[in-house]
Amino acid sequence: MRMYDIITKKKHGEELCEAEIREMIAAYTKGEIPDYQMSALMMAIYFNGMTDKETAILTDAMASSGETVNLSEFGELAVDKHSTGGVGDKTTLIVAPIAASLGCKVAKMSGRGLGHTGGTVDKLESFPGYNTSLSREDFFAQVRSTGIAVIGQSENLAPADKKLYALRDVTATVDSIPLITSSVMSKKLASGAGTIVLDVKYGSGSFMKTAAEAETLAQKMVDIGTACKRRVAALITNMDTPLGHNIGNILEVKEAIDTLRGNGPADLTEVCLSLASAIAHLALGISFAEARARAEESIRCGAAFGKFVEWIAAQGGDSSLTLNPSRFPVSKYSYEVCADKDGYITHMDAEKIGLASVELGAGRATKDAVIDHTAGIILSKKTGDAVRTGEVIATLYTNDESAVQRAKLELLSGIEYGDVAPAEDRLIHKIIGAT
Numbered sequence: 235m236r237m238y239d240i241i242t243k244k245k246h247g248e249e250l251c252e253a254e255i256r257e258m259i260a261a262y263t264k265g266e267i268p269d270y271q272m273s274a275l276m277m278a279i280y281f282n283g284m285t286d287k288e289t290a291i292l293t294d295a296m297a298s299s300g301e302t303v304n305l306s307e308f309g310e311l312a313v314d315k316h317s318t319g320g321v322g323d324k325t326t327l328i329v330a331p332i333a334a335s336l337g338c339k340v341a342k343m344s345g346r347g348l349g350h351t352g353g354t355v356d357k358l359e360s361f362p363g364y365n366t367s368l369s370r371e372d373f374f375a376q377v378r379s380t381g382i383a384v385i386g387q388s389e390n391l392a393p394a395d396k397k398l399y400a401l402r403d404v405t406a407t408v409d410s411i412p413l414i415t416s417s418v419m420s421k422k423l424a425s426g427a428g429t430i431v432l433d434v435k436y437g438s439g440s441f442m443k444t445a446a447e448a449e450t451l452a453q454k455m456v457d458i459g460t461a462c463k464r465r466v467a468a469l470i471t472n473m474d475t476p477l478g479h480n481i482g483n484i485l486e487v488k489e490a491i492d493t494l495r496g497n498g499p500a501d502l503t504e505v506c507l508s509l510a511s512a513i514a515h516l517a518l519g520i521s522f523a524e525a526r527a528r529a530e531e532s533i534r535c536g537a538a539f540g541k542f543v544e545w546i547a548a549q550g551g552d553s554s555l556t557l558n559p560s561r562f563p564v565s566k567y568s569y570e571v572c573a574d575k576d577g578y579i580t581h582m583d584a585e586k587i588g589l590a591s592v593e594l595g596a597g598r599a600t601k602d603a604v605i606d607h608t609a610g611i612i613l614s615k616k617t618g619d620a621v622r623t624g625e626v627i628a629t630l631y632t633n634d635e636s637a638v639q640r641a642k643l644e645l646l647s648g649i650e651y652g653d654v655a656p657a658e659d660r661l662i663h664k665i666i667g668a669t
């Protein structure tokens with residue numbers, strides 16, 4: 235195999251064969267192919283795509299590039315959830331305890347925030363003591379006893395994806411459907427869960443800008459997972475505007491606690507109940523309607539919240555904060571942003587609001603940046619709301635006073651006003667693989 239020939243083939247839109255894909259991934263993982271050649275191939279794939287067969291082989295080659303987790307002792311009850319990334323997306327904190335309270339075993343590796351999107355591991359580290367790197371034995375023991383363990387991505391899980399994702403991030407080749415499919419599904423397959431539910435986002439805060447693109451991506455991921463004998467469903471959900479009202483780690487944890495106690499915002503509650511229902515439907519083999527009824531009851535009767543408290547405590551976190559969230563630290567500065575006209579908010583751009591929260595310290599501009607868990611934004615108004623001049627639309631929280639003006643300008647650049655209320659956007663465009 236010569237990498238030059240593979241690049242040339244893809245440059246001309248030809249299909250790569252199985253041996254070429256497998257050898258190339260193995261060699262790249264071992265450091266035998268330089269980044270400049272792999273970058274050229276990624277760009278050729280970006281423009282010329284891959285067939286379903288090529289995408290499936292690439293996914294499998296990446297999944298087998300490192301260690302894999304064997305969750306077979308839990309069978310279909312072992313569940314994993316993945317979001318393609320968003321702003322204010324704290325769904326794992328809510329969905330995992332709902333699913334565990336219904337008898338599922340949530341064994342999950344999560345990522346950190348990068349760019350305008352947040353990451354579950356950062357949110358969980360809002361709890362002092364929470365251990366995101368359990369040993370393999372402790373991870374399994376906690377899944378058995380508590381029904382949930384959520385840790386950071388192990389270094390050697392799908393290492394080919396780690397290298398490729400870092401390369402794609404700096405070569406403008408992230409937003410390619412076959413490359414996202416293979417990246418996400420290689421990690422999900424290597425993580426070992428029998429049941430996988432994907433939250434595929436579309437809109438301004440997402441890689442996929444339209445529902446149609448997100449649907450194509452979702453269908454490909456479901457097909458690959460199903461071909462690998464996993465039970466897979468995908469929800470295609472709106473990320474044009476942030477999910478819920480709170481953006482930033484501690485602020486999002488507080489909103490997750492409210493939601494688990496039955497007092498969450500309607501959009502966040504609906505997405506979480508739908509994700510949890512899809513998980514329970516597939517893992518427990520019950521109808522979607524039955525799964526939905528059980529998920530709602532789990533919140534109503536406090537079982538989901540109780541499971542959340544148990545999970546945080548089991549993983550070493552200060553669970554007294556779950557019962558008394560006002561004890562979380564707060565940022566030194568808060569600053570209200572007000573409407574400068576009367577009318578309706580017709581659009582709140584999720585990406586720009588996410589970037590404003592990064593300015594405040596809630597996210598990372600670079601991979602190694604340190605985040606401020608108290609920083610973030612609370613949106614008092616969202617798309618569709620009527621506003622009057624001078625009314626507060628958002629509050630910014632930070633420990634870095636110098637960031638406030640930059641964040642305010644970024645936030646305001648993402649807000650559009652109009653004289654009439656916009657048509658209501660669908661929150662959940664479609665569910666694939668669960669009925």
Ligand code: URA
Pocket residue numbers: 318319399408413414415417418
């Ligand atoms: N998330 C991933 O894990 N991989 C991608 O390629 C895009 C989003």
